[in-house]
């Protein structure tokens with residue numbers, strides 16, 4: 001109030017209402033006041049001009065009225081005027097968008113004052129870079145509505161903040177992180193560290209990373225790590241550490257040394273990933289690449305590597321070993337008849353059995369299919385020692401194979417052919433394998449279920465194998481097969497013949513079935529060939545049925561395991577019987593023990609079906625296999641055929657003589673007829689007759705021969 005009346009007096013004086021002296025002094029005072037005001041103004045102008053923060057004024061439309069130097073230079077201008085000229089309007093020339101300005105204005109109108117409004121400004125800086133600013137603003141209502149702004153460039157601050165955020169995010173990444181000081185005391189760890197190691201942050205802070213040591217690495221390992229760190233300020237590698245639980249785990253670790261400005265190491269930053277799973281998958285991949293998934297045995301790749309390194313080692317020590325190349329006989333049969341899962345089961349059994357036959361240190365591998373390899377290491381310095389050791393293993397194998405295997409409810413008798421080759425150091429794995437392969441073929445060719453040492457003299461069949469196979473495929477369409485007939489007699493008369501196939505090769509002449517039947521079986525070609533044989537034999541019976549002299553003659557036809565195991569064997573056979581219209585009683589099928597024992601129940605079922613039609617069965621090569629009496633009793637056989645190997649020595653070897661007599665006695669007990677094959681001498685025949693054998697086949701009575709010879713020589717009455 002008082003101030004108000006004083007002012008009234010001043011105004012009166014000013015209008016000349018006061019006296020002269022009063023007026024004068026008033027002017028002086030006014031002048032002084034103006035000076036004071038000017039000084040004050042200059043002072044504020046200087047403050048305005050030299051302020052470190054940008055200051056500007058604008059009206060509510062956003063028109064910039066005033067700006068200081070700092071504001072101009074913040075936005076890349078030399079003077080406030082150039083700034084003002086360029087950024088006449090806040091709306092979109094300074095604020096990065098009109099909407100942003102409107103948001104700012106709205107806030108200001110509401111609150112009259114804003115403490116810190118963060119936004120982005122356009123600038124004239126290089127590349128028209130935008131800056132992040134923080135604005136404090138006041139709305140001045142008097143005399144006009146004015147916006148007064150104080151602007152701080154916080155671009156760098158924001159960037160630093162973002163960097164920090166990134167660092168913090170990175171620190172809390174999936175990788176375990178640990179920061180230590182130069183004394184290696186742990187300062188910080190992240191969540192991943194805790195998750196991987198099982199420790200909480202509190203448990204490890206202040207401790208050293210020694211806490212994690214697994215004891216898997218030598219002191220030298222840690223010394224090297226430290227040396228590298230001090231030299232290169234960096235270490236990276238795989239390391240085994242220990243979790244809180246005690247579990248040891250592999251991690252991939254990177255340690256970086258952080259240097260202070262003075263060049264001393266101030267901190268260490270360690271980042272690591274748990275590579276347990278990677279290791280596990282690596283191991284799995286390794287296992288897949290090196291081990292056969294079915295049997296778990298090393299595969300070919302692994303075998304070759306092991307063998308190569310063994311041959312290198314052996315070359316140094318000059319010790320000798322041997323390789324056994326093992327191939328299952330008639331394996332395809334099992335697959336064809338019982339399906340692949342049964343085949344797989346058999347392979348697993350065999351793999352397990354083979355492992356049992358050798359020492360831990362020997363290698364047992366599966367090459368694929370039904371081929372296995374055994375490598376015996378360090379078994380002697382001379383042939384005799386090696387032979388003895390190999391024989392020992394082979395005996396083990398035969399013993400194991402002589403026991404039947406129960407596969408999916410049926411009993412299976414597996415057999416195998418084994419090729420053996422000794423080796424010395426300095427040879428290549430390939431050479432040794434090749435020899436083993438050939439030896440195995442030599443074993444197969446000599447009739448399966450046997451073992452052969454590699455013999456360089458018998459190379460031919462192996463080399464011709466592929467060629468022979470190809471030609472064998474064409475033999476049937478090219479009509480190169482023919483049947484020979486070997487007469488069979490009882491004590492007085494010709495009873496019929498055994499049909500034996502011959503391959504009349506255009507260049508090689510007559511090829512023995514002993515040579516090509518194994519290939520035909522291996523390749524499955526035996527099936528179509530077998531049907532051709534059966535049909536041809538039936539045609540011959542049909543032919544004979546037309547004449548009184550021959551209509552009683554029987555034919556024995558060999559049936560291979562592979563053919564007999566065909567699912568449609570019974571139907572096809574009956575088909576042929578019906579097509580050729582022969583008397584099935586005159587047809588005898590010769591089965592071997594391998595056929596019969598592959599799947600006894602199935603065999604019996606098939607045999608019984610065919611028996612109903614009148615077909616008879618003879619058990620070929622009897623005495624060489626494993627037939628047990630209990631099996632024999634169950635089989636609907638008509639005849640046993642004593643193998644020629646017993647007949648051969650019947651007059652010289654009392655053991656063989658006894659065996660033959662036992663077989664004959666047994667066959668009568670079982671109500672079976674018996675025939676001896678391979679009868680070559682009169683003496684043999686007499687002995688057999690004395691032993692009550694009543695049927696004979698052999699060179700003494702006639703070799704296998706073409707049908708016209710047979711007709712001419714064996715059925716004299718039929719010909720005129």
Ligand code: C2E
Pocket residue numbers: 486499500501512513514517530533557558559560620621644677678679680697698699700704
């Ligand atoms: P296998 O069934 O045991 O046939 C008897 C073999 O002994 C025949 O040899 C025959 O020529 C021979 N042989 C006959 N008598 C005597 C003798 O007194 N002394 C001697 N040392 N040998 C005699 P082959 O014809 O070479 O046949 C060999 C094997 O080939 C046969 O043995 C049989 O397993 C197979 N085979 C022959 N023909 C066929 C056929 O048509 N189908 C099938 N699946 N296999 C056949």
Ligand code: CA
Pocket residue numbers: 498558590620
């Ligand atoms: Ca036979």
Ligand code: CA
Pocket residue numbers: 620621641643644677
């Ligand atoms: Ca035979």
